[in-house]
Amino acid sequence: DVKVTQSSRYLVKRTGEKVFLECVQDMDHENMFWYRQDPGLGLRLIYFSYDVKMKEKGDIPEGYSVSREKKERFSLILESASTNQTSMYLCASSRTGRVANYGYTFGSGTRLTVV
């Protein structure tokens, strides 16, 4: 069964900490995405990547960075965690040119709480 795996389901971090959220996919997908999901705000795109070592800003990149050193792995980095970054973080992947047929495959999410 193909999947997107996020390293942690629940995470509690302190304000000011540097936080790493890891995502791995086993489908050889070219594209990977990081979203955050908040009640009333829906899914908001933070960053995405079309290829190894490539990244593009989404709608809300401030306070975040990403790393994609290998095709299967896409990391989201909170440089200095703040309480307003408390959220559900979802990673997704897709195959170029096949989004219409297969959409995105999402991970189960990481619930991050910053205290």
Add this chain to the structure above:
Amino acid sequence: QKEVEQDPGPLSVPEGAIVSLNCTYSNSAFQYFMWYRQYSRKGPELLMYTYSSGNKEDGRFTAQVDKSSKYISLFIRDSQPSDSATYLCAMTPDSGNTPLVFGKGTRLSVIA
């Protein structure tokens, strides 16, 4: 105006009811339309997709696209308690690298 508008609900229906979920959009370039289902504490999963205008049926689910009105719908027939979830519409102008634009999701509860 938001690119994609979706009523957040919550929507509560009795088992067996026909459910209608809807999204409106403003970007006439959107060509590919999808519906995702998200169960509590899980990531969204693709339910159905359609290209351009028309209908598509899959079991109890029917997706409709009306590009002239910039309006898409998902109908669920004979709704079941297992259909209780949040339903998100998503759309994109191409099947390449342009990220999907998601609606905020409608929370549905089907009561037995």
